[in-house]
Amino acid sequence: MAALDALRAALGEDRLLLVLDNFEQVVAAAGDVAALLEAVPALVVLVTSRQALRVRPERLHPVAPLAATPAERLFAERAAAVHPGFTLDAGNAAVVAEICRRLDGLPLAIELAAARIRLLPAPALLARLAERLDVIGDGPVDLPERQRTLRATMEWSSSLLGRHEQAVFTRLGVFSGGWTLDAAEAVCGRAGEPAVIDALAALLDASLLVAADGSASEPRWSMLDTVRSHAVEKLLASADRAETERRHSQWLLALSDSFWHTGALGFPAALARFDHERADLRAAVHRAVAAGDGQTGVVLARNSLPYLVRRDGVGEFAAWLDGLLRSADELPPAVRGRVLVTRAMAAGFLGDLSTVRPLLEEGRRLLPVDVDDPEHHYDRAGAGLAGVYAALADGSVEEASRCIDEVEAGFAAASQEVGLMVAALIRGNLALxxxxxxxAETSYRAALEMAIRLEESSAAGEVLSLLGLVLLGRGDVSGGRRTILDGAAANRRNGTPANMVHGLVGLAAVALEDGRPAAAARALGAVDRARQDTTPPLWPVLGTLTEELTARTRQQLGVEGHEAASAEGRGWSLVQALDRTLAETAAAGGSRSDGAPAAMDPGGADDDVAR
Known part of the structure; x- marks a missing residue:
């Protein structure tokens, strides 16, 4: 108190500004600063610190990283200071911009990187930034030791943390993307340790975490890449690494399994959640492949299939399984059988039908029989689905129908709502x-009911398009038209490229019913381009319908007229084709109904998936 009284007397009543720099070194003295402010009301204190003081008078003003242009200007200035011939010009601007982006716009990191320009030209410096903590160093000798290298800066920041905060910081290095509180608790929490949320608060105060994209109900955090590099290094050297990676994989296994049981969460929310976690999913699968952990790898891949199908990721899904088969020669028979059956299913999705049956038959021989557990039910459904593709490759619709019984039984035993919806859709296709x-109508309506309940608008659009074609085939032109328009509109808003193809085939059928064969030929031309460029092979029933519609348009237009209209359609993207064909159909007298399928569909279009 004597020191406080002396300061109060010295400062008097004058309005003064007291600047305290790098206060993180003495953050325990924050209470003294608060007491001084209370004792000297006219005093204003400006504090710079890596950590918040956490006192009542404090008003935080976070210093954001530099925006692109100031960051690039700083790099150029510091590079020119050590290498006078350096200038920022059109030849190196893109490389410098990427260097600054990779360094998160952090001024110290940019200055230290620029100091290397004498040794490493900008392209070489960028190529080595994967080792950013080692490459970025050798700063001016008149700087404090902790600011001469990026590694020293990171070590200094983490050394200011308590033991538990340091442990949680290290464990967070396992996340490739951001994380939610529940994810951090599942992966970083340990019995007998303080709460993870308290450690996160301390790391946020220490400016080692940043807020990431999330929602009010489920916020997310992440690290800047430079900070994460330090956390990853610490994790790789940690005795806790194996347990942290195991927990990370287990968390993703539970999360991915929930995708098949979206329940009240709804499909859109589940998709959005997986968009955030995709980098972590990929990292966990690659880790399983590297370790020869076939069980973890195949279950992660299989559980994520509904997501990957909607995000054009089936090719990556197949590559994961190929990696497991290559890296895990000593897999237990049941696990290897599971990988083979799942790979057969992927081959069917990708249209590689000649490989489906060999993979499936080898996998079936290795799988156990008459086992009543969830994993076996998944295997049974997957084998049935692969069997459908194998049967269709051989032209046996009857065998495919028997296989879909196996699919439904497996998904029903596992209570997999998404799987049952897919099974109903396939059963409708086989009937058609x-x-x-x-x-076909009975099965499509069952699939549609499940899609609406799950809020799976992408599948709903596909089912509506097919159901509308069935109604047209039965002579219900009015009902078929309305249903096809509903499906096409839903596919335009939220469909994958394959879904959009379904919508265009349906619209082509409507155009022929309306007496507009040129419009039908244009729509089918866009379908032909999409089949070649972006989508997996059409399901056989849609391929057959497309061939029949094409033959009708050629007959009505003649060969030259058909080819001219088809060529115009082949020049359109899927989005352009849907927009123009929907508009033309509406102008010709078609109108979309106000039924539940369209009403449930979110309004935002995701054009990128179709471009």
Whole structure:
């Protein structure tokens, strides 16, 4: 108190500004600063610190990283200071911009990187930034030791943390993207340790975490890349690494399994959650491949399939499984069988039908039989689905129908709502192949009901397009038109490229019913381009319908007229084709109904998936 009284007397009543720099070194003295402010009301204190003081008078003003242009200007200035011939010009501007972006716009990191320009030209410096903590160093000798290298800066910042905060910081290095509180608790929490949320608060105060994209109900945090590099290094050297990676994989296994049981969460929310976690999913699968952990790898891949199908990721899904088969020669028979069956299913999705049956038959031989557990039910459904593709490759719709019974039984035993919806859709396709319009309509309506309940608008659009084609085939032109327009509109808003193709085939059928064969030919031309460029092969029933519609348009237009209209359609993207064909159909008298399928669909278009 004597010191406080002396300061109060010295400062008097004058309005003064006291600047305290790098206060993180003495953050325990924050209470003294608060007491001084209370004792000297006219005093204003400006504090710079890596950590918040956490006192009542404090008003935080976070210093954001530099924006692109100031960051690039700083790099150029510091580079020219050590290498007078350096200038920022059109030849190196893109490289410098990427260097600054990779360094998160952090002024110290940019200054230290620029100091290397004498040794490493900008392209070489960028190429080595993967080792950023080692490459970025050798700063001016008149700087404090902790600011001469990026590694020293990171070590200094983390050394100011308590033991538990340091442990949580290290464990957070396992996340490739951001994380939610529940994810951090599942992966970084340990029995007998303080709460993870308290450690996160301390790391946020220490400016080692940043807020990431999230929602009010489920906020997310992440690290800048330079900070994360330090956390990763610490994790790789930590005795806790294996346990942290195991927990990370287990968290993703539980999260990915929940995708099949979206329940009240709804499909859109589940998709959005997986968009955030995709980098972590990829990292966990690659880790399993590297370790030869076939069980973890195949279950992670299989559980994520509904997401990957909607995000054009089936090719990556197949590559994961190929990696597991290559890296895990000593897999237990049941696990290897699971990988083979799942790979057969992927081959079917990708249209590689000649490989489906060999993979499936080898996988079936290795799988256990008459086992009543969730994993076996998944395997049973997956084997049935692969069997559908194998049967269709051989032209046996009857065998495919028997296989879909196996799919439904497996998904029902596992209570997989998404799987049951897919099974109903496929059963409708098989019925339509057999020209069983009544059976197709029954199955499509069941699939549509489940899609609406799950809020799976992408599948709903596909089902509506197919159901509308069935109704047209039964002579219900009005009902078929309305249903096809509903499906096309839903596919335009939220569909994958394959879904959009379904919408265009339906609109082509409507155009022919309206007596507009040129419009039908243009729509089918866009379908032809999409089949070649962006989408997996069409399901056989849609391929057959497309061929029939094409033959009708050629007959009505003649060869030259058909080719001219088709060529115009081939010049359109899927989005352009849907927009123009929908507009033309509306102008010709078609109108979309106000039924539940369209109403449930979110309004935002995701054009990128179709471009």
């Amino acid at each position: 192949l057999l020209r069983d319009h009544h059976g």
